[in-house]
Amino acid sequence: MRMNDLTSPQKAAAVVVSLGTENASAIYKYLSQEDIEKLTIEVAKLGHLSAEVTEDVLSDFYKGCLTQKMVTDGGMEYAKNVLQKAFGDNAANALLERVHRTLQQRSFGFIRKSDTKSLYSILSRERAQTIALVLSYIDSEQAAEIISDLPERKRLQVVEAIARMESASPEAIKIVEAEIKRKFSGIVTTDFTDIGGVDYIADVMNHLDRGSEKYIFDELGKRDGKLAETIRKKMFVFEDITTLDNRSIQRFIRECDMRDLVYALKSTTPQIKEALFANMSTRMAESVQADLEILGNVRLREVEEAQQRIVAKIRQLEERGDIIINKGGKDDIVV
Numbered sequence: 001m002r003m004n005d006l007t008s009p010q011k012a013a014a015v016v017v018s019l020g021t022e023n024a025s026a027i028y029k030y031l032s033q034e035d036i037e038k039l040t041i042e043v044a045k046l047g048h049l050s051a052e053v054t055e056d057v058l059s060d061f062y063k064g065c066l067t068q069k070m071v072t073d074g075g076m077e078y079a080k081n082v083l084q085k086a087f088g089d090n091a092a093n094a095l096l097e098r099v100h101r102t103l104q105q106r107s108f109g110f111i112r113k114s115d116t117k118s119l120y121s122i123l124s125r126e127r128a129q130t131i132a133l134v135l136s137y138i139d140s141e142q143a144a145e146i147i148s149d150l151p152e153r154k155r156l157q158v159v160e161a162i163a164r165m166e167s168a169s170p171e172a173i174k175i176v177e178a179e180i181k182r183k184f185s186g187i188v189t190t191d192f193t194d195i196g197g198v199d200y201i202a203d204v205m206n207h208l209d210r211g212s213e214k215y216i217f218d219e220l221g222k223r224d225g226k227l228a229e230t231i232r233k234k235m236f237v238f239e240d241i242t243t244l245d246n247r248s249i250q251r252f253i254r255e256c257d258m259r260d261l262v263y264a265l266k267s268t269t270p271q272i273k274e275a276l277f278a279n280m281s282t283r284m285a286e287s288v289q290a291d292l293e294i295l296g297n298v299r300l301r302e303v304e305e306a307q308q309r310i311v312a313k314i315r316q317l318e319e320r321g322d323i324i325i326n327k328g329g330k331d332d333i334v335v
Contacts, residue, residue, distance in 0.1 A: 002053065013042035014049055014057045063087070063095055116145045128154055132161035133176050135204075144207030155212065156219050163201040163231055198227075202234030206315065210304030213237065236315060236325050238264070238307040242271050244314075248323035249279040252314050262291045263306035266298055 006014065016024045016039060028036055049057075084092040119138075123131045123146060131150075135143040135158070147155055205213055217237075220228040241249065253261070253276065265273055265288065277285045317323045 002056075006053075006057065009038060009042045010046060011057050011060070012039060013046045014054060015061050016043055017046060017049075018054055018058055063091075116142055120146050120149050124150060124154075128157035129161050130176055131158045132165060136162055136165060140203040141207045144204045147204060148208055148212050152215060152219075156216055156223075159201055159205070159216050159231075160220060160224070160227070162204070163198050163227055165197060198230055198234055202231050205231060205235055210238070210308040210311075211301065214304075236311060236318070238311050239269070239272065240325070241310075241314075242275050244275075244323070244325070246279055248314075248317075248325075249275060251323050252310070252317055253279060253284075255313050255317065256310055258288070258291075260306040260309050262288055262295060263298060263303050264310055265292060266295060267300065267303045268307070 016027065019027070028039075031039065080092060080096055086092075087095070119142070123134060126134075131146075131154075135146060147158055150158060205216070208216070217228055217232060220231075244252075261276070265276065277288070280288065314323065314325070318325050
């Protein structure tokens with residue numbers, strides 16, 4: 001067995017075993033009851049590890065501890081510079097990514113355990129910058145739900161604040177914790193870690209309803225067109241259907257509900273209509289056209305929900321590798 005064959009809990013168990021009972025018991029004092037139970041089970045199941053594997057696990061553990069200390073004491077950039085000199089670029093990046101994930105999971109952990117309604121009732125009264133900081137530490141789908149429920153003006157401010165966010169210092173975390181400590185029992189963290197940013201807010205925007213998505217892009221475009229376009233390029237929205245190749249359009253059309261196609265085409269651009277009809281069979285195009293003619297007036301919300309379901313289907317197909325979405329940059333297609 002090699003170190004890479006071990007899971008993270010198994011590696012933790014290997015470290016505990018190698019430390020001996022006295023040192024292991026000292027570590028146990030700092031663990032929660034749940035973690036103690038999980039770790040004890042892994043220790044019991046671990047079995048025999050060769051001296052080479054144990055040495056590799058301990059070396060990896062030491063590097064992780066060293067990286068976390070450097071990040072905590074000096075920040076991500078400082079840690080990156082030191083690690084690159086010590087271990088090389090690839091090893092440094094891998095260590096930083098692992099510690100980054102660990103720190104994110106630890107920070108605001110008490111908030112992530114709360115339900116969305118409770119979170120909203122507390123955060124909705126906070127400043128946009130405070131909300132942005134907190135949301136950057138929780139699941140993107142949960143963050144999207146909270147943003148969707150915010151008043152329009154604050155919703156836009158929060159999205160913009162997250163997109164512009166790059167890192168948070170211990171002082172910033174302490175300020176946020178002070179503002180919400182009456183509602184949550186918080187933990188003051190001492191890490192410098194990348195949070196928020198365009199990639200994160202693009203993921204959040206992917207989970208927003210169509211109406212909120214359009215409003216935010218319209219308003220953000222007026223205030224900072226470059227930022228709006230940067231976020232948009234990281235996403236796939238309904239209007240981007242015209243950028244898909246014919247094969248991809250034909251593929252998602254086969255997956256879509258006919259009713260959604262009809263409703264989505266009720267209020268859209270001529271370019272999108274042309275792209276869709278051009279990739280339907282003659283019989284299907286005639287059927288959709290006929291349904292459109294008899295559809296009559298429909299609520300805008302119904303149109304937007306149909307468009308959102310189509311976009312969700314397109315994203316699912318891309319995740320499965322069935323279609324390709326060209327987002328530019330590193331995603332450019334090589335012919």
